[in-house]
Amino acid sequence: MESMSELTFGSLTFKVAQGDITRFPAEAIVNAANKYLEHGGGVAYAIAKAASGDVREYIRISKEAMREQIGRGWIEHGEVVVTPAMKMEQYGIRYVIHTVGPYCGGKWDEDKKEKLKKAILGALKKAEELGVKSIAFPAISAGIYGCPFEEVVKTFREVLEEFGKEAGNLEKVYLVLYSERDYERALRVV
Numbered sequence: 001m002e003s004m005s006e007l008t009f010g011s012l013t014f015k016v017a018q019g020d021i022t023r024f025p026a027e028a029i030v031n032a033a034n035k036y037l038e039h040g041g042g043v044a045y046a047i048a049k050a051a052s053g054d055v056r057e058y059i060r061i062s063k064e065a066m067r068e069q070i071g072r073g074w075i076e077h078g079e080v081v082v083t084p085a086m087k088m089e090q091y092g093i094r095y096v097i098h099t100v101g102p103y104c105g106g107k108w109d110e111d112k113k114e115k116l117k118k119a120i121l122g123a124l125k126k127a128e129e130l131g132v133k134s135i136a137f138p139a140i141s142a143g144i145y146g147c148p149f150e151e152v153v154k155t156f157r158e159v160l161e162e163f164g165k166e167a168g169n170l171e172k173v174y175l176v177l178y179s180e181r182d183y184e185r186a187l188r189v190v
């Protein structure tokens with residue numbers, strides 16, 4: 001069977017792509033953050049490094065933005081914080097939307113799925129609010145947080161299918177997989 005990398009849901013196109021999200025030409029990119037926006041490892045560290053050059057500085061900027069936008073020092077699933085793309089603007093990226101997915105440690109159940117859905121939906125809604133046409137997501141929770149990769153990809157598809165019905169300005173949603181292997185695996189699931 002031929003694998004499909006692009007799906008259309010209403011006015012929305014959902015595309016699975018391969019690459020480094022810190023250079024991906026979408027107007028907004030999403031960070032798979034932890035609730036304190038510490039950006040200690042994985043894609044969060046890569047984004048902080050690419051944005052500012054100085055990870056500690058970007059953590060400071062993120063925490064300040066969280067105080068202003070959320071009013072406390074952590075975010076819940078579904079809550080998001082926006083920070084500027086800084087040096088990543090050279091690729092056409094304007095915003096970083098920080099969202100927090102569930103911790104799975106290899107397990108998967110309805111509760112984790114709901115939390116992941118909230119995390120994805122929160123970022124999509126914020127993208128609409130910001131008026132961007134394109135947004136790129138990493139495989140939230142599929143790295144250090146240990147959620148089953150296939151389940152994460154399926155959840156993305158489900159959320160996009162639902163969100164496609166109410167989409168406004170947003171036209172393109174990308175799921176950007178870092179490794180060739182993950183990309184191939186994702187194509188088999190969507």
Ligand code: ADP
Pocket residue numbers: 019020021022032033041042043044046101138139140141142143144145146147176177178179182
């Ligand atoms: P989490 O803690 O939510 O699991 P991780 O950062 O550990 O977040 O991983 C999420 C996904 O992001 C993993 O699939 C990982 O391979 C991927 N990833 C890591 N660096 C990048 C990058 N530069 N671009 C795109 N995806 C990345």
